[in-house]
Amino acid sequence: MDSTYYNPADLAKFGNITEWQPEMGNKFFAYYAEVFKDGALTEREKALIALAVAHAVQCPYCIDAYTTDSLQKGADEAQMMEAVHVAAAIKGGAALVHSVQMMNKAKELSM
Amino acid sequence: MKSLQARHAPLSDTGYQLTVLTEAEAAGARLPAFGQKLREAGLLPLRPTALQTMQINVGRMCNQVCKHCHVDAGPDRKEIMTRETMQQCLDALAQTDIAVVDLTGGAPEMNPDFRWLVEQISALGRRTIVRCNLTIIVANKKYYDLPEFFARHNVMVVSSLPHFSAGRTDAQRGEGVFEKSIRALKMLNAVGYGQPDSDLTLDLVYNPSGAFLPGSQASLEREFKQRLGREFGIVFNNLLTITNLPVSRFLEYLLESGNYEKYMQQLVDAYNPTAAANVMCRSTLSVGWDGQLYDCDFNQQLDLLVSGTAPKHIRDFDAGLLQDRNIVINQHCYGCTAGAGSSCGGATT
Numbered sequence: 001m002d003s004t005y006y007n008p009a010d011l012a013k014f015g016n017i018t019e020w021q022p023e024m025g026n027k028f029f030a031y032y033a034e035v036f037k038d039g040a041l042t043e044r045e046k047a048l049i050a051l052a053v054a055h056a057v058q059c060p061y062c063i064d065a066y067t068t069d070s071l072q073k074g075a076d077e078a079q080m081m082e083a084v085h086v087a088a089a090i091k092g093g094a095a096l097v098h099s100v101q102m103m104n105k106a107k108e109l110s111m
Numbered sequence: 112m113k114s115l116q117a118r119h120a121p122l123s124d125t126g127y128q129l130t131v132l133t134e135a136e137a138a139g140a141r142l143p144a145f146g147q148k149l150r151e152a153g154l155l156p157l158r159p160t161a162l163q164t165m166q167i168n169v170g171r172m173c174n175q176v177c178k179h180c181h182v183d184a185g186p187d188r189k190e191i192m193t194r195e196t197m198q199q200c201l202d203a204l205a206q207t208d209i210a211v212v213d214l215t216g217g218a219p220e221m222n223p224d225f226r227w228l229v230e231q232i233s234a235l236g237r238r239t240i241v242r243c244n245l246t247i248i249v250a251n252k253k254y255y256d257l258p259e260f261f262a263r264h265n266v267m268v269v270s271s272l273p274h275f276s277a278g279r280t281d282a283q284r285g286e287g288v289f290e291k292s293i294r295a296l297k298m299l300n301a302v303g304y305g306q307p308d309s310d311l312t313l314d315l316v317y318n319p320s321g322a323f324l325p326g327s328q329a330s331l332e333r334e335f336k337q338r339l340g341r342e343f344g345i346v347f348n349n350l351l352t353i354t355n356l357p358v359s360r361f362l363e364y365l366l367e368s369g370n371y372e373k374y375m376q377q378l379v380d381a382y383n384p385t386a387a388a389n390v391m392c393r394s395t396l397s398v399g400w401d402g403q404l405y406d407c408d409f410n411q412q413l414d415l416l417v418s419g420t421a422p423k424h425i426r427d428f429d430a431g432l433l434q435d436r437n438i439v440i441n442q443h444c445y446g447c448t449a450g451a452g453s454s455c456g457g458a459t460t
Contacts, residue, residue: 009138043330071319073326074334076276 011061044073051080052087112176112285114185115360122363123183125414131366132357132442137376145444152384156437162430163394166213166455167192167200168408169225170400173217174250177271177284179318181358181412184217191217194224196402196425201231203428213395213455215242215408220257233264240267242316242455246288248295258302262311268304269351269455270296271316275338283320296345305347314349316457322370324377324450325352328458351457354378356409356446378445386452389459392438398425406438408455409446415439 018025036046047070054062070080115123122128135142149155170191173184204212212232219225219241232239241261248257261268270292274280277289284292296313300306305313315335319325332350339345355361357375365371397405402425405411421436422429452459 038327038330042334043327044334068323071321071323074274074317074331076274076279078276078278 006060008060008064011064014061042073044070044075047073048075048079048083052083055084056087056091112178112185114176114183114187115363116183117185117187120363122359122366125412128358128362128413129441131362131371135372135375135442137372137379142375142379142442145440145442145448148382148384148445148448149387149440152387154384154387157390157393157440158437159434160393162207162209162396162434164211164213164391165200165204165209165396165398166215166408167197167228167398168215168217168400168411169197169219169222169228170217172221173244174221174247175218175244175285175288177360178364179283179320179355179361181356181361181409182217183359183412188217190400191222192224192400192402194227196400197224197228197231199402199426199428200398201228201235203425204232204235204237206428207430209237209396211238211240213240213242215455218244218247220247220254226260229260229264229266238267239264240269243268243270244284245270245272245292245295248298249291255298258298258304261299262302262304265311267312267314268299269314269316271318272296272335273316273318273320275335275342279320283318293343293345296339296347297343300344300346305345307346312349313347314351314457315347317350317352318355322365322368322374324354324381325453325458328352328451349457351455352451352453353455353457354446354449354453356443358409358443359412375442375445378449381449382445383448383450383452383460385460386450387448389452389454390444390447391454391456391459392447395455396433402426404433409443410439413441413443415441 015029018029036043047066050062051066051070054066067080146155149157168182171182171184171188172186172191173188174186176185214225214228216222220243229239229241248254271284272280272292273283280289280292281287299313302311303309304311317325317331317335325331328350331352335350336347339347357365357371365374392406392410395407397407397411399405399411404417404421404423404425405415406417416423417433417436418439419436421433447453
């Protein structure tokens with residue numbers, strides 16, 4: 001097998017992180033489960049947010065996991081792609097908004 | 112798309128399906144036997160509880176060819192129940208206090224004796240459930256009055272609508288099915304089905320349109336009610352989430368899409384012993400189009416007859432012998448015990 005940093009089979013082993021630090025790991029997973037329950041936001045809305053964030057942080061495990069989860073929670077293709085566009089807009093906007101700083105600096109240095 | 116049978120596909124042989132199921136592997140290892148899981152839960156042999164539902168499959172003929180159909184139904188399937196066999200079902204029913212008769216298919220309404228059967232069930236004072244695919248109501252003018260007919264007999268209508276978007280519904284059930292389903296739902300609503308002040312029950316069935324498990328039934332019901340209400344003015348009572356079992360055309364889809372091993376592993380990983388105790392085969396008798404008896408509609412489509420000394424045909428119905436049987440299980444049963452559980456009545460936990 002090719003050696004890569006990411007192995008899809010590792011996603012299923014996520015829970016194993018508790019082996020080396022049970023207390024923190026268990027608290028994390030309990031918190032994680034609580035976060036994704038139906039609340040002020042629906043489970044579907046939370047799955048779509050997670051999907052968008054997964055793209056923003058470019059985590060392949062999370063993209064696999066939250067594509068599946070979004071489908072399970074009843075999202076369709078259009079909703080999932082719009083969620084990714086939200087991530088893209090924020091990532092792109094975050095780059096572009098810094099151009100104001102660039103403009104300020106350029107103006108400061110220019111005649 | 113044609114049925115597996117019409118295409119002479121290898122999976123039209125139920126023996127081959129069982130071989131594929133039994134030999135399922137994930138990551139190079141054989142999956143644990145379902146019976147082993149039941150043994151660990153103290154449920155082996157799996158035994159019936161009180162018989163509550165007679166589910167009658169009145170035929171494999173259907174106006175749709177859904178990709179996930181475990182019956183391999185379609186317009187090219189000609190097997191339908193005769194009135195003589197229906198009468199044998201009614202005779203058996205009269206010997207029992209079974210309260211609910213669940214009519215399924217195919218499209219059960221396509222059986223020419225369908226309405227007669229519903230009338231006879233009503234005459235016996237039992238409740239009928241019809242598993243209506245919705246599009247049959249608008250398929251031909253001879254079916255346009257089905258909503259009124261159902262209402263007259265207080266038939267509980269249970270209809271598949273896998274998504275509130277046309278794309279995901281049509282991907283599973285065929286081009287144009289969503290639009291026709293919406294028209295049919297409006298006709299059912301118009302005669303009182305699903306309305307808040309009505310006793311006419313309209314439940315929708317959600318099956319995932321792909322190789323994944325259903326999400327929370329309560330959460331999906333809220334989403335469906337909101338979307339169907341807002342966009343189409345449609346109301347209904349309950350959403351029932353049903354897991355797709357790896358049988359027949361859904362098994363074909365899993366194999367052809369390369370999802371089979373992962374899907375089986377998902378079902379095994381999501382095994383829930385509470386759901387195992389609540390499986391519907393414990394309280395159901397399934398009757399095939401030819402009168403043969405099974406533990407459930409999935410076993411029926413895999414030709415797995417009831418076991419032991421239990422009568423194999425409805426004409427020989429014997430409640431005592433049936434109650435004394437061991438339920439036949441195989442690897443497909445993982446589909447009913449995954450997550451919140453799955454049955455014709457939705458989640459089981």
